[in-house]
Amino acid sequence: MNDQELDALLNSWQAPSPSPATREALRQALPPAHRRRPYGWMAAAAGIVAAIFLLGVASMGSGQARLADGTYVKTSLQVDPPSARQQMPKAGHVLLTRGSSQQGYFFDPATQTYTGYKLAVKPFGDGTYLTSVEPATKTLAQVSSTAGAGNYRQVPLPGPTVARVVREGEAFEIALLVAPGGARVYERIELSRGEPPSFFDHLGDAIRAHHMMLIHWIHGLFN
């Protein structure tokens, strides 16, 4: 056997490639002082995003109003899942309270459409309320100064408009839109009697109102 033949034989012995996990294993094995993550803030931000998304829904707007009979109505417009909010970045929300009813509108300039409802509330006095929902009786142009509101087309509410009895503090929903992809926009409403909103109510509302802004801000960091 000559040297070339021996080389050819020896070169048939191939070593495997090291596992890519070795690098990570080394990183994990480093003493704590070495385990600094220059992009740790990004990991933290990603964690916040995940936490926010895990909450499941996001508020697009909120409002509080007192009806003529003293019933306090707390309203917040929600989108589920929150990521669907990006598909309607300029969508808006209008609330109008008159007498014993409230009218709410959700409109989207991108599609020039809106949905609206009229919620009538009748307190029974025992901590329960009779509520009924029907399509809004006023057009968007009548209640909103949104540019071009007169050109917006009203689309019907996706859910049935039925009367129901709700208890004080019990939240109920009024569906406003079900997008083709399954995303849902709805109004979340709570009724209560005579108790002004507490500091924590306002704080909760403020957090919910800024929920989407926070999501967009965090998205901006990564895009």
Next chain:
Amino acid sequence: MDRGTEQKLLQKARSGDENALLRLFDEHHGPLFRFAWRLCGRAADAEDMVQESFLALLKPSSAFDSRRSSLRTYLFGAVRNQAWKRLRCREDSSADPPPVADLRSPESETLRAELEHAVARAIRQLPEAQQEVLILAQYEQLPLAEIAELLEIEIGAVKSRLQRARAALKDTLADYAPAGKERQA
């Protein structure tokens, strides 16, 4: 990567810069892993040895001195020391189980696996001193002077060990040489 850059990265790594250490790792771990694997025959052990060699670099007690040797030479030496230490501690110093020929595979594939196994077995039967020289020269293409520095022996000794290793392998693997096959046929 030149020595100056390596030295700067090592200083940064020792002062806590993880990325600097990972850059050094990326630069050297492939050949070190292959060397360790060929000596010990187990991928998991080889990965451990490479990892430990890098971690040892960070210790204040590390013997690495950039004035005396390159980082590559030092790391090869560290892996070598660990490999022999492990093999001596391991009663069963057999390597990974030999590849079992897959009867469903083409004949050429089976023969290739058999040849590979025969070469591995032949090299591992060599004395340690010849094994390491052969692997470093044949597979990692290290210059003889660097092998001499790594093993702390004279270049003449490296050449001698290499020649003896190759001569032994020619005998052991004679049946696998093209001429040998013809003779067998």
